[in-house]
Amino acid sequence: MTSIIQTSNLRIGLFDSGVGGLTVLKQIYAQMPQESVIYFGDTERLPYGTKTPVEILQYVREIINWMLDQGVKMIIMACNTSSALALEKVQDEYDIPILGLILPGARAAVKQGKRIGVISTQATADSNAYRKAIQEIDTNVRVWQVSCPEFVMLVEQNQIDSVHAYEIALKYLQPLIDANIDTLIYGCTHYRHLERVFKKILPSSINIVDPAEYLVIAANQELELMGLKSTQVNCSTRFCVSGSDREFAVTAQQLLSEVIQVEQVQVANSCLPGRDNL
Numbered sequence: 001m002t003s004i005i006q007t008s009n010l011r012i013g014l015f016d017s018g019v020g021g022l023t024v025l026k027q028i029y030a031q032m033p034q035e036s037v038i039y040f041g042d043t044e045r046l047p048y049g050t051k052t053p054v055e056i057l058q059y060v061r062e063i064i065n066w067m068l069d070q071g072v073k074m075i076i077m078a079c080n081t082s083s084a085l086a087l088e089k090v091q092d093e094y095d096i097p098i099l100g101l102i103l104p105g106a107r108a109a110v111k112q113g114k115r116i117g118v119i120s121t122q123a124t125a126d127s128n129a130y131r132k133a134i135q136e137i138d139t140n141v142r143v144w145q146v147s148c149p150e151f152v153m154l155v156e157q158n159q160i161d162s163v164h165a166y167e168i169a170l171k172y173l174q175p176l177i178d179a180n181i182d183t184l185i186y187g188c189t190h191y192r193h194l195e196r197v198f199k200k201i202l203p204s205s206i207n208i209v210d211p212a213e214y215l216v217i218a219a220n221q222e223l224e225l226m227g228l229k230s231t232q233v234n235c236s237t238r239f240c241v242s243g244s245d246r247e248f249a250v251t252a253q254q255l256l257s258e259v260i261q262v263e264q265v266q267v268a269n270s271c272l273p274g275r276d277n278l
């Protein structure tokens with residue numbers, strides 16, 4: 001039988017379609033430096049924002065099954081699209097804590113404003129997940145959702161400081177500025193990487209909410225509550241991807257400002273779905 005101490009010292013499993021989840025990883029480094037992480041980027045199947053809910057649910061189950069085989073104590077969806085489309089379903093299927101971005105992001109945003117803009121992938125916008133979560137907390141808050149399909153590839157191709165990035169950001173943000181929003185949620189984990197560009201465009205009066213920050217606060221509290229906080233010095237993050245390890249390493253190293261080792265792994269077609277395989 002596995003003891004609580006052994007379980008505490010397992011890694012946290014963190015996943016995204018690509019380098020977006022690194023913005024969540026950075027929050028873990030800042031807020032929970034004692035924890036060890038296994039990071040998975042599903043780069044072979046990126047972008048998630050154009051996929052159907054059925055496809056996303058299948059990918060998420062495959063990733064969770066693979067992570068459970070690696071040995072993890074908690075799973076963090078560092079991906080809004082997965083959180084919007086698959087979180088509730090897999091939380092019912094697996095006996096491991098699984099956390100997502102929508103609720104922590106919505107809760108933080110309603111504390112800061114009454115006119116909230118959400119920028120996200122098409123799939124997240126279509127799901128209405130942020131609007132529902134925000135209006136469940138406060139029906140008086142108005143929500144504007146804008147899908148920004150070009151941002152993810154800009155980040156993956158590491159064009160975050162280009163003139164092209166500025167022009168695209170202006171196109172997506174201007175309608176929100178015109179709507180006089182007081183708060184903006186980064187509804188996709190890739191977007192924080194574009195923050196320098198956003199700050200050139202957004203009036204400083206607009207509050208920015210990065211759900212990653214609040215997700216990691218929630219994860220820390222959950223580990224504390226379950227008695228699962230790590231009791232040992234952390235191991236370096238294990239980075240795994242489904243696509244090219246070299247391409248991921250080049251972009252991720254620039255975004256993290258550190259040298260990393262990346263493994264290519266196969267998660268697709270692990271047995272489906274969850275509970276029966278535990």
Ligand code: DGL
Nearest residue numbers: 020047048049080081189
């Ligand atoms: N970074 C992810 C998100 O937060 C997925 C982006 C994509 O692959 O389209 O939604």
